Amino acid sequence: ECHAGEMERRQLHNTIQELKGNIRVFCRVRPLVGGGSSDHIQLSPTDNKALVLAKSEESHVGRTGDTQKTYNFSFDRVFGPSASQQEVFEEISLLVQSALDGYNVCCFAYGQTGSGKTFTMEGGDSHQTMGVIPRTVQQVFLAAQKLTDQGWKFSFTASFVEIYNESLRDLLYTGKASKRPEHEIRKSTNNEITVTNLTYQKVTTEDQVQNLIAIANQNRSTAQTNLNDRSSRSHSVFQLDIEGENVGRDVRCKSTLCLVDLAGSERVLKSQAQGERFKEMTAINCSLSNLGLVITALANKESYIPYRNSKLTYLLQSCLGGNSKTLMFVNVAPEPDSFGESLNSLRFASKVNDCVIGTASANKK
Numbered sequence: 001e002c003h004a005g006e007m008e009r010r011q012l013h014n015t016i017q018e019l020k021g022n023i024r025v026f027c028r029v030r031p032l033v034g035g036g037s038s039d040h041i042q043l044s045p046t047d048n049k050a051l052v053l054a055k056s057e058e059s060h061v062g063r064t065g066d067t068q069k070t071y072n073f074s075f076d077r078v079f080g081p082s083a084s085q086q087e088v089f090e091e092i093s094l095l096v097q098s099a100l101d102g103y104n105v106c107c108f109a110y111g112q113t114g115s116g117k118t119f120t121m122e123g124g125d126s127h128q129t130m131g132v133i134p135r136t137v138q139q140v141f142l143a144a145q146k147l148t149d150q151g152w153k154f155s156f157t158a159s160f161v162e163i164y165n166e167s168l169r170d171l172l173y174t175g176k177a178s179k180r181p182e183h184e185i186r187k188s189t190n191n192e193i194t195v196t197n198l199t200y201q202k203v204t205t206e207d208q209v210q211n212l213i214a215i216a217n218q219n220r221s222t223a224q225t226n227l228n229d230r231s232s233r234s235h236s237v238f239q240l241d242i243e244g245e246n247v248g249r250d251v252r253c254k255s256t257l258c259l260v261d262l263a264g265s266e267r268v269l270k271s272q273a274q275g276e277r278f279k280e281m282t283a284i285n286c287s288l289s290n291l292g293l294v295i296t297a298l299a300n301k302e303s304y305i306p307y308r309n310s311k312l313t314y315l316l317q318s319c320l321g322g323n324s325k326t327l328m329f330v331n332v333a334p335e336p337d338s339f340g341e342s343l344n345s346l347r348f349a350s351k352v353n354d355c356v357i358g359t360a361s362a363n364k365k
């Protein structure tokens, strides 16, 4: 039973989604900052799902002229440098909305540092540059408000966690730094994931959530000054738990919406990383590759899914696979010197794109 006014549109959306499985991959190429050119990235003017990466190779002895090696990729959608935040969000708004129908929804931004993950997820301060997280919050509250006319009542709980070096940090913590608690991920008997000592804030208005997001950003940037640019080496996970009830119709639904800004995916030369940097690199490689493994295992319907091999996948367990819809952004930097990293990111994302995970079904009782 669908409870929105725009039932048909959503049913169509769900049908399409189910036909394809419940994972989407969107690629986004950010604009060039500070001039230069990005001839190595070719976006088709007619096909908004295709992208070609081309590399000129130096001519070999005895041959004249440059040869070009090309790599073709296709995703559910490719956004070029001129795509606005609004355009990007329009493509995912139905997915986000399905969280109110009882689907778990998980959206990630994957890519090297500087490729536009935070811009995509959080965005800037102006209305125009608002990213996926604030737009999602806005939409969820608007949609929930509309559904109250049909007898629905919703309650929301927000949390915001950072995972750094395989340890969790509460981004909504406002107490004394010296009293910061430790956190453990726990799985209850009914398979619900919770984090010990974490702030789970009940919220009733959009403004309250936007305020929490501001606190989280503040918390993230404070840590950054101590440990220069830590945010690019940690994952941040915004989670909104939604419970809906329609007493008149005797229907309840429950879901979790997760929006994740992943750590930078760049490969660091082992020889260059020492001490703390080496530890960070190992933790990031482990969690990002495990994310890939989890998605692949789900796609292959394997009986064992290695969720517990990293904090990230363990935390997101209920939002990945089974009853959930997943969207991954692969963010790409257009500068020629990012060619290698772009190729790696696009290959990872292609692997994810090829996966078709089960069929999503809503959590209804």
Ligand code: ADP
Residues within 6 Å of the ligand: 029, 030, 031, 033, 081, 111, 112, 113, 114, 115, 116, 117, 118, 119, 120, 232, 331
């Ligand atoms: P990441 O989080 O992947 O490290 P950022 O989101 O911080 O990367 O982006 C790097 C820089 O590029 C930032 O200054 C950001 O504002 C800018 N940027 C990224 N994507 C866009 C975009 N689509 N339009 C305009 N500026 C962007």
Ligand code: MG
Residues within 6 Å of the ligand: 114, 117, 118, 119, 231, 232, 261
């Ligand atoms: Mg960032």
